[in-house]
Structures are given as structure tokens and as C-alpha cells.
Amino acid sequence: MWSFSGSFVLDACSDPDVPFTWRFERKRAGTGALGDLGAHIVSLAHVLVGPISAVSGLSRTFIKTRPEPTGVFGYGSGADLRAPRHEVENDDATTFLVEFANGASGHIEASRVATGRTWHQSIELIGSKGALQFVQQDIHTLRLYVSGDPLERKGYREVELGPSHGDYGAFWPFAGVPLGVHELKTIEVHEWLNAIAEDRAADGDFEEGWRVCEVLDAVEQSAAERRWVDVPH
Numbered sequence: 001m002w003s004f005s006g007s008f009v010l011d012a013c014s015d016p017d018v019p020f021t022w023r024f025e026r027k028r029a030g031t032g033a034l035g036d037l038g039a040h041i042v043s044l045a046h047v048l049v050g051p052i053s054a055v056s057g058l059s060r061t062f063i064k065t066r067p068e069p070t071g072v073f074g075y076g077s078g079a080d081l082r083a084p085r086h087e088v089e090n091d092d093a094t095t096f097l098v099e100f101a102n103g104a105s106g107h108i109e110a111s112r113v114a115t116g117r118t119w120h121q122s123i124e125l126i127g128s129k130g131a132l133q134f135v136q137q138d139i140h141t142l143r144l145y146v147s148g149d150p151l152e153r154k155g156y157r158e159v160e161l162g163p164s165h166g167d168y169g170a171f172w173p174f175a176g177v178p179l180g181v182h183e184l185k186t187i188e189v190h191e192w193l194n195a196i197a198e199d200r201a202a203d204g205d206f207e208e209g210w211r212v213c214e215v216l217d218a219v220e221q222s223a224a225e226r227r228w229v230d231v232p233h
Helices: 033-048 181-197 206-225
Strands: 003-009 052-060 068-070 078-080 093-100 105-111 120-127 130-135 141-146 157-160
Touching: 003 033, 003 093, 033 052, 033 093, 033 105, 033 120, 033 206, 052 206, 093 206
Parallel strands: 003 105
Antiparallel strands: 003 120, 052 093, 068 078, 093 105, 120 130, 130 141, 141 157
């Protein structure tokens, strides 16, 4: 494996009048886009490539204040534009370079103010034998490049996901139908329940959560000190 690129960006908070909720408060949320979105890409990077050994990050808060919320305290909140505005306490967007323990390099982006991106999660893997691209919005397909293909057939090919891939067959008996976020959550719960019943470690356990948090802490430190920071192991 040579390199990994991952992105989880959305525009849910790109309007400066999206109200101030717990997501913008450091005491309750910790980081902003980094922890809310970037954590998912870090977890994928751990599974697909391996442990991250060092990071170099850059964080920005583009919308400095937000109005008082009314109604539901979350994404569905309204805004009281007559009330004093609160100062945003964490990052709107964070980008960071990563160095993996196996020598691979990478780049991860997280943003909650990515104008025009209602929801976009993607990864790309590049290695000596080929490359792989995945976009969650096109979850029923993978784009695969194989280095050893004959010259006349070189290029990315599209692999359609179907019942032979993981838990896909639990939802559809034929290929090509997209699975949604809620189906993925169902698969996660199924894995956890099976792990408990079989008395084994689950994929994505509390130790993995801790490892992800170690990376996020290192990214925050790196962004604050404007330098590379090693991730403890």
C-alpha cells in the first residue's frame, strides 16, 4: 500500500445562521468537524491500511458566531436571530496529512461547511498492484484499477456490489441496489450482537475507539502547534 485519501464533508452548517447547539461547544462536543466526521475516516484508514503513526493538521473555524437556538436542540433547531450570538468553540473544517506505521502516506479531510456537499464520504487507496475508489453515495459500486491489465484494457473498471459481498445479501437478492446509512447501522448492530453471542471481539470495539481518539488528539495538537505530531501506540 502506498497511499490513502479520505474525505467526509457536508454543508449542514455552511449557513452562518444555523443555530448554536452542543456540536459547536467544546465542553460537550470536543472537536467539531474533526471528531464528528473525521473520526469515521480515521477508523476506515485503520481497517484498510493500518495504524497511523504521525499526523500534520490544519484546522479552521470559518463561521465565528452562531445565533441562539429555538425548538429542537440539534440539526432541526430553528434560530433566534434577535438574541445575542454565541462564539463557535471548535473547528468547521480540518485537513491533515497522515503517516502510517507501514510506511504508507495519506490525507484526510473533514468539513461541516463544504458548500454544495449535502453529504459526501469517499476513500481512495493506491498501491503497487492497483487502486480502489469508493464513494458512499454510490455505495453499490467500487471503482477498481489493476496494474497488470493488458494495455488495451487499462483503466478503472466498475465493480457492482451484490449478495456475494459481505452482508449485502441480507437486504437484496440481486446486485446493483444501493444500501443506505440505516442498513449499514443494522449491519453494525448485527455484528455487535453476534460478537456478544459468540464471546469474541467485535469489529470496531472500544479499543478501536480509543485508537481513533489518539489520532484526533494528535491532529488537534498538530494544528495548534503547526508541526508534525507522533501518535502514541
